[in-house]
Amino acid sequence: MRNMQHLSTDRLAALGDEQPTPDEAAHLASCDACTRERGAYRSLVAMAHAEQGAIGLPLTRWDELAGAYRAEVPAPGRSSPSVVAPDVVDIAVRRRASRWPMQAAAGLLLLAGGAMLGRASAGSTLLPAGNVAAVASNTPIGMPTDQTVSDSLFTSVADARAAQQRYELLYQQAAAFLAQHDSTGLGQGNPVAYRSRLAALDRVISTTRDAMRDAPHDPVINGYYLTTLSQREATLRQLNTALPASLRLDSY
């Protein structure tokens, strides 16, 4: 039925994932406009379907989630409560705090912790407590310095943790400062640089996801994974602001 009227909008929308009737197929075979529109709807459906595999930063934080779960389900069978941060008291209040910066910060903290653990496991030096200048130095990871790792640096686990937290905070502040002021690394405003970074981050995500299958509880790997996710989202936002309005693509 080649002379039938153009397909209705509803019908074209339906053909995004349905098969045309014989009459409709005959019309589509001879009507470029309807064929083009059907193709557009098929593209839309395909785009929507592709969204299903999207990933993003978790909306939840484990310490809050575990605390809420323990409060709701005080089952005696849980075996390792020490995994959960013990200071979760007012979940609702904490959850209402600014989530995105907290998640990004958490990622950075995990990365910092991971980096420090990595240095230790590689036999390299850890920075001594109080030596801020050393943190900011360019000493390559794995290179020995004149201050070696030693138990004598810390008198207790609490001391070591306190030092770790200080440097994690310093790392976080340095990263935030560099993100705001350092235009030499990423090429601020340059979509090509952002795209390259996104591609690289995707490779890191893929690799760390594979690693998590082998070591799902490893805090360092988890830290890298979460940090990379947060960086990916941040880079996507930067790319979006760098592109002309008509080309903005922050979908993933």
Add this chain to the structure above:
Amino acid sequence: MENEQLTVQRAIQGDESAMRALWTRHAPHLDVVVRRLVGRDPDLAADIAQEVWIQIFRALPSFRGDAQFGTWAHRIAVNRTLNALRRTRRLAAVEVDVEDDSASVEPEAERAILAASIEEAAAKLSPGARTVFLLHDVEGYTHEEIAAQLGITAGGSKSQLFKARAKLRLLLAHLIDAPSAALRNTNAEHAAPLY
């Protein structure tokens, strides 16, 4: 490499490290589902996501392992999110609001409100139409399943879907009409960013 079924078994026994492993592995996917269905209310999305995970942990003993854990948890995420939205009345009068909101986008206005992504475009739909579209075209639910979830008919679900698609087709014309960008990753196992 630990079998996920073993992790689930340990989680069922109350091992919080196993629960955390499940959360770490699946939250980046499941929380996106919640965020997508809730729309632009990050606090509400976060609250619901927490509800979802608690529900997942509570329901773990009922997980039989005849489906992937991720698939099973995905269903819980969708159901729990819809229930929560219903509680907040954001899904009230699903059948009505689409009809009221089904007018096409005016060509003059189209350029001003082009959306950057499906998520952003879907946010411009009425809650009912957005939910039907997301459930069917993104999450892969059938019209019968959607009808049961939302308390509408399968025909009503179809009608709303087609109207939603028609509106999205206009809002996303700049992406849809550039097929090389839009379709780049449609065959990928996991979606990649459209950049």
